[in-house]
Each structure stands twice: as C-alpha cells, then as structure tokens.
C-alpha cells in the first residue's frame with residue numbers, strides 16, 4: 001500500500017502534478033493500492049471549496065472534474081487501485097468533501113462523502129495555537145458508511161474528522177472491513193495531540209489496519225498548516241509507517257490475515273454485551289445535555 005503525502009498549491013494544475021508524480025513513484029515502489037490526502041488539489045479553507053469544486057458525471061471529463069479524471073487515468077494506466085484523497089464535490093448547489101475510490105481499470109467503485117463535518121472552536125492555550133473551523137458553513141455531510149471490496153479484503157473509508165467517531169469505525173468493522181482508510185488533514189493544534197492516538201485507538205477498537213494520509217505541510221505560514229504525519233497502524237495498534245510533515249511517498253505491506261489472527265487472539269467481537277450499553281450513538285445525543293447547552297460553533 002502506498003501513501004502519498006503531497007504539497008497542495010493554489011494552482012490546481014501544480015497540485016495535480018504533485019499527486020501524479022507521487023502516485024507514479026508509489027507504483028514504482030511496488031504499491032498496488034495508493035492513497036492520497038484530504039483535499040489534495042484544493043487549499044484547505046472553506047472559502048476555496050466551492051471555487052475548486054468538481055462535478056462528477058460518467059464518463060469523467062477533464063473539464064468538469066480534472067482531479068477525478070487524472071486519478072481514473074492513472075489507475076487504468078498503471079493497473080492500481082487508488083483511494084483518491086478527497087475533492088470538493090459539487091452536486092446541485094451543494095458541496096461535499098468526497099473521496100473517490102478507483103479500481104485498477106479506472107472505474108469509480110466507491111464514493112465517500114465526509115459524514116462528520118469539522119466544526120470546532122479551540123482557544124489558544126500555552127503551547128497550543130487556537131483553531132476554529134466550520135466546514136458546515138459550506139459543506140453538506142454525507143449519510144453513508146462507505147465500503148469497497150478490494151481484491152485483498154474489504155476496506156472502509158472515512159475522511160479526517162470521521163476518525164473521531166468510534167461508532168463509524170465500528171460500523172465499517174461490523175460490515176466486514178479489515179482495512180480502514182482515512183484521508184485527513186489535521187492541524188497543528190489537534191494533530192500533535194490526537195492524530196496518532198485516534199488512529200491507534202480505531203485500530204484497537206476494530207482490530208483492523210488503519211491508514212491515515214495527509215497533505216504535506218505548506219511552507220507558507222498564511223496557509224492552513226496540515227499536521228502531515230501520514231500513518232499506517234496494524235491491527236495490533238503498532239505504527240508500521242509514520243511520515244514527518246514534508247512531501248513524500250511511503251510503501252508498506254498490509255496483510256488482511258493479520259486482522260483475522262488478532263480477532264481470534266483477542267475475541268472482543270464475540271464478547272460484546274449489547275444489552276449493557278447505553279444507546280449513545282443516537283444522532284446528537286451529546287451527553288444527554290438539552291439542546292440549549294450545545295456549543296455554538
């Protein structure tokens with residue numbers, strides 16, 4: 001499996017060239033499944049999502065959806081599967097944060113629309129810069145659990161903030177996923193604190209491989225500062241590969257049988273006590289707090 005942590009430019013053509021070069025390099029290093037980061041061809045700011053948005057319709061066209069068309073062509077040319085990071089997707093007057101998955105013939109075989117939108121407001125404290133982001137100002141959320149049957153195993157797909165929701169990961173796992181892939185773009189506040197622990201946590205919860213792939217950090221301090229640190233975690237929650245924040249390509253082996261082995265050794269999926277648990281996963285349940293106590297973001 002190949003991880004492409006690429007630089008994002010305001011010039012989409014440059015971002016696409018970066019992604020293409022990384023993909024070709026990953027293929028040359030032996031990857032049969034290649035993953036890109038969240039918004040790999042769009043600067044990460046709500047003001048850009050509509051402007052850089054692409055409309056997907058089959059057959060994919062370079063005018064309407066240049067990023068998707070390029071990935072489809074590359075998948076076909078090199079005979080590899082691609083998890084296409086994410087792209088702002090236009091449908092009607094809505095915008096989604098969408099990950100397309102391409103099979104080795106270039107066909108779109110999966111489409112995940114980020115379900116949990118990144119709306120947070122964290123003030124600055126010592127050693128921790130403030131971060132305020134409100135994707136829901138522009139984006140609509142997806143409503144589906146996304147699974148793709150790869151030649152090797154079933155894969156679940158989420159995007160970035162989706163990783164904070166164990167219920168989503170457990171849904172993918174319950175539906176048979178042995179590999180969870182999350183294109184993401186954490187920041188310099190939550191990234192150092194949570195990126196690795198969330199990835200390892202989801203691996204423990206699901207006894208699956210977890211791959212999280214980020215864009216590289218921008219050298220321009222005025223841009224969104226992605227944390228980088230693309231990671232592969234195995235079903236024993238060990239970090240197999242971890243990048244730093246610069247552009248790069250990494251390739252590592254995923255062995256789906258390892259998920260089977262760990263699931264037999266620590267058989268938590270057979271030991272769940274459904275009747276014991278509070279139905280916390282209900283939409284907007286919070287901590288049982290009344291609506292008035294919800295934070296206004």
Ligand SMILES: O=C(O)CCC(=O)C(=O)O
Nearest residue numbers: 118160161185186187190
């Ligand atoms: O959950 C976080 O801290 C960051 C999430 C994020 O950057 C995103 O969803 O794009």
